[in-house]
Amino acid sequence: ATQHNLKKIDVEIPLGVFCCVTGVSGSGKSTLIHSVLHGNLLREMGLAGADHEIGSCKGISGASRIREVVMVDQAPLAKTPRSTPAVYTGIFEPIRKLFTETTDGKSRSLTPGYFSFNSGAGRCARCLGNGYEKVEMQFLSDLYVTCPECEGKRYTPEALEIELAEKTIHDILQMTVSAAIEFFFVIEDRKSAKIIEGLQLLADVGLGYLRLGQPLNTLSGGESQRLKLVGHLLSKPKRQKKDEKTTLLIFDEPTTGLHFDDTGMLLRVFERLVEAGESVVVIEHNLDVIQCADHIIDLGPEAGVDGGEV
Numbered sequence: 001a002t003q004h005n006l007k008k009i010d011v012e013i014p015l016g017v018f019c020c021v022t023g024v025s026g027s028g029k030s031t032l033i034h035s036v037l038h039g040n041l042l043r044e045m046g047l048a049g050a051d052h053e054i055g056s057c058k059g060i061s062g063a064s065r066i067r068e069v070v071m072v073d074q075a076p077l078a079k080t081p082r083s084t085p086a087v088y089t090g091i092f093e094p095i096r097k098l099f100t101e102t103t104d105g106k107s108r109s110l111t112p113g114y115f116s117f118n119s120g121a122g123r124c125a126r127c128l129g130n131g132y133e134k135v136e137m138q139f140l141s142d143l144y145v146t147c148p149e150c151e152g153k154r155y156t157p158e159a160l161e162i163e164l165a166e167k168t169i170h171d172i173l174q175m176t177v178s179a180a181i182e183f184f185f186v187i188e189d190r191k192s193a194k195i196i197e198g199l200q201l202l203a204d205v206g207l208g209y210l211r212l213g214q215p216l217n218t219l220s221g222g223e224s225q226r227l228k229l230v231g232h233l234l235s236k237p238k239r240q241k242k243d244e245k246t247t248l249l250i251f252d253e254p255t256t257g258l259h260f261d262d263t264g265m266l267l268r269v270f271e272r273l274v275e276a277g278e279s280v281v282v283i284e285h286n287l288d289v290i291q292c293a294d295h296i297i298d299l300g301p302e303a304g305v306d307g308g309e310v
Contacts (some may be wrong), residue, residue: 003035004028005031009222013295018293021283022284022290023298029299034071039052039055040060066248072225076217082130086212087117090198095191096115098301100115101260103166108162115155127154131152131213167183176206176211177211178203195285198230201230204265205269206258222254222258233269247279248281249265250281251282251284263288270292
């Protein structure tokens with residue numbers, strides 16, 4: 001690899017393990033992982049776009065063993081309040097189905113689409129299910145103010161008359177992940193089990209405090225990163241194949257700003273991914289994370305500036 005501060009270095013990254021890339025600031029960690037590794041793998045797979053920087057290197061051997069490469073970064077998941085953790089994880093659909101199966105839902109012959117934010121008849125007509133109205137500012141960032149008609153509840157009064165275990169759909173969207181797990185646990189239904197599965201993954205990565213209806217554009221970078229990880233865990237069984245290939249997941253300092261308990265939760269998720277045959281590469285400075293890694297790549301000054309094998 002020869003890019004920026006990387007001067008003709010050879011790096012061996014084992015697959016099927018939790019690999020940690022560390023080193024002083026400016027040693028070339030991001031260049032190695034983002035540009036050289038991620039960029040070249042995408043190019044070999046024919047997925048590299050114009051916005052992907054492809055680092056200079058003679059070649060990458062072993063790329064044929066990688067089924068998919070996933071960059072789990074801290075980029076925002078959405079720019080509008082319409083998308084929520086419940087929608088992103090896919091649990092909102094079974095929640096809507098449970099409401100249609102209530103006594104009131106059946107008497108009105110409602111479908112799950114009635115409770116949709118995008119086109120449902122039960123959404124607020126003024127804010128179109130956003131719960132907020134967008135105020136465009138000419139020289140500043142756009143503002144979002146609470147809808148005066150539904151008061152941020154997203155739904156019409158008629159839709160809020162339908163209750164599931166004495167809770168309206170707005171009440172459920174206001175629940176935290178931890179509270180929602182307890183709520184759906186007492187509802188004996190196959191859909192509830194699917195809902196709890198998604199909620200438990202959110203709790204496992206330390207997002208138990210998030211509200212189900214919290215707009216994704218209000219999440220921090222670290223929260224967005226962990227939510228993307230949950231999205232991968234939920235979709236993994238659908239694309240799992242019986243072969244010797246692995247999915248490479250790349251994280252860039254995922255523990256920044258995390259409490260050490262949340263860091264411990266994240267490490268347990270990394271272990272679960274490795275046990276399932278995935279490969280995890282993490283750029284990290286946190287010593288607790290580094291000591292838990294199966295393999296460590298240290299891009300010290302002698303490797304990043306003077307060149308040499310790692």
